[in-house]
Amino acid sequence: MSETYRQQQIDGIFANRREFICRLRFQDAHANLRYFTSPYAEQLALLDALEDPEVQTIVVLKPRQIGISTIKCADTWWETFTSRKALRTLIVTDHNITTNSMFSKLQTYHKHMPRVFQQANPFKINQQQKTFVSHKTDALIN
Numbered sequence: 001m002s003e004t005y006r007q008q009q010i011d012g013i014f015a016n017r018r019e020f021i022c023r024l025r026f027q028d029a030h031a032n033l034r035y036f037t038s039p040y041a042e043q044l045a046l047l048d049a050l051e052d053p054e055v056q057t058i059v060v061l062k063p064r065q066i067g068i069s070t071i072k073c074a075d076t077w078w079e080t081f082t083s084r085k086a087l088r089t090l091i092v093t094d095h096n097i098t099t100n101s102m103f104s105k106l107q108t109y110h111k112h113m114p115r116v117f118q119q120a121n122p123f124k125i126n127q128q129q130k131t132f133v134s135h136k137t138d139a140l141i142n
Helices: 003-015 017-021 041-051 068-082 096-111 115-120
Strands: 025-027 033-035 123-126 131-134
Touching: 003 017, 003 068, 003 115, 017 041, 017 068, 025 096, 041 068, 068 096, 068 131, 096 123
Parallel strands: none
Antiparallel strands: 025 033, 123 131
C-alpha cells in the first residue's frame, strides 16, 4: 500500500464524523474498553441531528444512562481533532464529578486512538487545567 493511498484513507476517515467516531474507544459502565460499533438509538438520533446542516440548535432532554454524553464527547473530540483552525470548545457542567467524567472520556478517546491518528495531530493534555490543545492547529478543549 502506497503512502499516498494510506494518507487518502486517513484523510477520508477524518472527513467523516461517523467513520472517525467508530474508531474511538470508550469505557462502558463496567470499565471495559469498547468501540462505538453498536450505538444506542438515542446516540444515532443525536449524530443525525449533528450532521444535519439545517439544524442550528440541539437541545437534549435526557434520562440517565443512554450514552448521550459519551457520544457528544466523541463528536466534540472529532470536531476539535479534525479542525483546521484554532477551534475553541468549552465544556460546562454543574458538578466537578461530571467535569472529571467528561475529561476522562476525552482522555480515553485520545489514549486509545490509532497511533497514526495521534501522529497526524498531536495534543498536549494538561491534567490540572483539564485541557487538550492541538500542537498542529492550537485547537482547544477546556
